[in-house]
Amino acid sequence: MSHEFLTLIDRVREQSPLVHNMTNVVVTNFVANGLLALGASPVMAYAKEEVAEMVSIANSLVLNIGTLREPEVEAMIIAGQAANEKGVPVVLDPVGAGATPYRTNTVKRLLSEVNISLLRGNAAEVANVIGEEWQTRGVDSGTGEGNITDLARMAAQKLHMTVVVTGKDDVVSNGEESIIISNGHPLLTKVTGTGCLFSSVVGAFASVETNYLLAAAGASAFYGAVAERAILATGDQHVGTFQMEFLNQLMLTSSSDVVDLAKVSIAEVTSI
Incomplete structure (x- = not known):
């Protein structure tokens, strides 16, 4: 497999896709x-009166159920169908x-009423979406026992879409091919919103690459x-410093940096 997906950030910055976020x-x-910071164009629109029109001019739509209310759920259905x-x-x-x-x-309702392109969640969330047993402790739990590569592939096959399972390693699968990305740092789990932002980054990359397996793998790397x-830039591991420098590096990290740092492997096919 070509690793050109590692340079997709260049395309994002060239095209500055409009990402419609219905987030929490x-x-x-x-x-x-x-x-x-990374070069995309965000818009946040939630009212059911305008979401269809807004998404019609967007390059991707990200639906995030972090803080649920029925009006937003209805608006998500409208936006998703548009x-x-x-x-x-x-x-x-x-x-x-x-x-x-x-x-x-x-x-389940969103999956039944909207054709979802990519699902992005931690292992507990993805497992629960497809009815598999996994430990869940609140909205940020990703701990549990199991093989996340098999989980990602199983979910992709069951849901007929690209699935991204995030954790110590990220696994991206379309049900046939699976890519493991081993980049990142544990402090990502200590800053609220890094997972949600990553879902939106996946949306930005999917705006410029129609092979969603490669788009999500490129976003993860x-x-x-x-x-x-x-x-590396801060020299320490304080959460506040990390959060600010993380935003800086979203702007400063180049495609050549990604290529140099990428820890990517193709998962072997195993029986589930």
Whole structure:
């Protein structure tokens, strides 16, 4: 497999895709600033009266269920269906799936009423989406027992879409091919919104690459390299310093940096 996906950040910066984010209230500012820093154009629109029109001019749509309310869920359905009509890729972040029946049922509804292009979640969330047993402790739990490569492939096959399972290693699978990305840093788990921003970064990369397996793998390698460079630049591991430098490195990290730092492997096919 060609590793040209490691340089997709160049295409994002050249095209500055408009990413329509219907994300949660905790992370809106961080997501918008992160997308601006890496070179994309964010928009946050939630009202059902305008989301279809907004998504019609966007290059991707990101649906994030972190802070659920019924009006936003209805608006997500409208936006998702409008995106499907326009051929706009849709990324779903099933935050906290499995934590409550309402969250789980909302994800199921979105999957049944909208043609989702990519699902991005931690192992617990993805497992709960497809009805597999996995430990869930609140909306940020990714711990548990199991093989995340098999989980990603199983989910992609069951859902008929590209799936990204994030953790110590990220695994991207389309059900046939799976790519493991081992970049990143543990401090990413200590800053609220880094997972949500990553889903939006996946949306930005999917805006410029129609092979969603490669788009998500490129986004993961870039994001992990950004985290590693942030630690190198600050020389310490304080959360506040890391958060600010992470935003800096979203702007400063080049495609050649990603190529130099990338830890990417193709997963071997095993029986599930």
